[in-house]
Amino acid sequence: MPSLVRPDRRCPKCDSPKYAFRARKTVESPDGTQEVETKYRCSGCDAVWKERVPAPAKPATGEGNAA
Numbered sequence: 001m002p003s004l005v006r007p008d009r010r011c012p013k014c015d016s017p018k019y020a021f022r023a024r025k026t027v028e029s030p031d032g033t034q035e036v037e038t039k040y041r042c043s044g045c046d047a048v049w050k051e052r053v054p055a056p057a058k059p060a061t062g063e064g065n066a067a
């Protein structure tokens with residue numbers, strides 16, 4: 001079995017498993033590490049919530065992406 005299956009995400013308000021992806025951005029946490037913040041909106045009650053996970057290691061491609 002693959003171990004990278006994400007657990008089911010549910011609305012924190014109404015516990016509905018139906019949600020829509022809204023936005024994703026990389027943010028810097030207070031301790032200086034990069035985190036990916038993803039925003040979701042519940043399809044049932046319209047609640048919006050965010051989830052943060054550690055950002056994957058930056059690929060050292062050097063393609064002129066001056067962030």
Ligand SMILES: [Zn+2]
Binds near residue numbers: 012014042047
């Ligand atoms: Zn909801």
